[in-house]
Amino acid sequence: MRESEGSSRQNADGIYATSDALASMEQGGLAVSVFQDAAGQGAGAVDAAVSLISGEDIDSKIMIPFVLVTRENLASFKE
Numbered sequence: 250m251r252e253s254e255g256s257s258r259q260n261a262d263g264i265y266a267t268s269d270a271l272a273s274m275e276q277g278g279l280a281v282s283v284f285q286d287a288a289g290q291g292a293g294a295v296d297a298a299v300s301l302i303s304g305e306d307i308d309s310k311i312m313i314p315f316v317l318v319t320r321e322n323l324a325s326f327k328e
Contacts, residue, residue, distance in 0.1 A: 266318045266326050274323055284316040284326060 263270040266284040273279040293313045300307050318326050 266316075271318070271323060271327055274318070274320060282318040284318050286313060286315065289313045 263273070263279045263282045264285065266282040270279055270282045274282060290313045293311050297307050297311055
């Protein structure tokens with residue numbers, strides 16, 4: 250992320266909290282990222298499948314919570 254010519258505003262974010270995104274956050278390039286929880290998504294899918302098999306109704310959209318990654322909690326997402 251670089252400032253636009255003539256502007257002092259920096260506004261950058263990213264998704265998936267990849268190693269490149271985390272490195273960019275450390276260097277000040279990205280302000281935040283979002284960790285998409287694959288295990289949570291899988292568990293949500295299994296829960297929905299079990300509910301359907303059991304004859305239960307489920308919502309057409311199932312929201313899986315994400316985790317906002319900031320400079321303050323960045324270290325916990327590094328391998």
